[in-house]
Each structure stands twice: as structure tokens, then as C-alpha cells.
Amino acid sequence: MSALALENVTYTYKNALKSAVSGVTYTFEEGKVYAVVGPSGSGKSTLLSLLAGLDLPTEGEVSFDGKSLAGLDLDRYRRESISMIFQAFHLFPLLTVMENVCFPMELCGITPKDARPRAANLLEGVGITKEQMNRFPSKLSGGERQRVAIARSLASNAKILLGDEPTGNLDSANTQNIIEILASLAHEKGYCVIIVTHDSEVAEAADVALRMRDGELRQL
Ligand SMILES: Nc1ncnc2c1ncn2[C@@H]1O[C@H](COP(=O)(O)OP(=O)(O)O)[C@@H](O)[C@H]1O
């Protein structure tokens, strides 16, 4: 099933001489991991912000489940339909691991009593122990923090997972572990996982590897 489709998408920053994203037509499907590689400045982050609904294309259309983002409530789209994971993890330092994962659920109106078992389940799913759940993020390794960030991103029911260099701060063993988690989310739970990466290990393990060059997207 098509999750996110781009139709002839171009994005030009104000006053820029050339487009950051140029004439991209591509369909991302559920159940697959996509890796987008490409040199710095080739338009990867701009592409991700268009998929995340942070910007609308200057020309062309991005659609989610067949509906143009231009016609959707974008705040709601970002809250309910997509999740993001980042290189720097972006965990809240003054909340415990458990509280970090409960927080977005409580924002969506789930009571703390219902949120905790669900958060524990998500954390167990990425290999975080009960004891680690009560620690602050500063007391975890980088790989463990990224697994907590993934668990938190799964707290909503969004089926699209966007990552900007999610393994950028991790060593090879932790990168492999994160790749396995993302692959099982795609293959077993039907997520559409789209990762921007410099990491050839990630690109090789993805179901589909794509390259951005001068704003254009090509399948490798
Ligand atoms: N806010 C901005 N204003 C103007 N130009 C920008 C802005 N952000 C990025 N660009 C330009 O758009 C192009 C693509 O950038 P970006 O999407 O960040 O590439 P990447 O993530 O692949 O490094 C680059 O030429 C960059 O200089």
C-alpha cells in the first residue's frame, strides 16, 4: 500500500538560485525500509521536511494515503501520522526513560495509568530492561538512548517513521541493532521507514536504497 507519494515535487528556498529538491516523483510504501544517501547539500533534509509536512512543495504534490498534504491539517498530520527520530535522540533529560515514552501518550489524552504499561511494552520491544526504564537518559549508552527514542516514536499510532541520521552517533554494533529494530518494524508491523543517512551500513541493509544528487532522487 502506498503511504507517501511525491508527484513532480520541487522545493526552492526563498532567494535561492536553484531548487533544493527538483522534480521528484516517487512512492514510498508501507512494510519497507528506505535509505536515502547523497552528498551534503543534495537536498536530503529538505526532502525529509517535505515528507514530514514541515514545508509544502513549491511545485508538485506530496500525498499521504492518497490525500494531498496541501489539503490536510498539517499539525494533525505531524502529530498523528508521522514520527521522527534524530541523530541527537532528543530525549527529555529531566524525565526518566519511562516518563519520556509516556509523555507523548499523555499529550494525546491517554491517562498515566494506561500509558505506563503500554510504554513498558514498547520499551521491552526495543530491549530496554525494567531497571533501565527508571533511569534518566544520561545514565544510558548512546545505543540505549536511541532505542528509547524509537520506543517513544512508536507511542503514537503513526505508521511512517522518518529518521535524520538516526545512527549518526552510534558505533557499528549499535547501528546494526537499530537497523534490525527498524527492519522488524517495517516487515512485521507494516511501518514505512524512511532514513536519511551517510552510513553505508544502513544503506546496504535497507530494502530500497535511494540517492539524492542536486535535488534529484534516483534508485540505486
Ligand atoms: N533554510 C534554507 N535557506 C536557503 N537555502 C537552504 C536552506 N536550507 C537548505 N538550503 C539549501 O538547499 C540545498 C539542500 O540542502 P539540504 O536539504 O539541507 O541538503 P542535505 O540535507 O542533503 O545536506 C543546499 O544547497 C542548501 O544550501
Ligand SMILES: [Mg+2]
Ligand atoms: Mg541534511
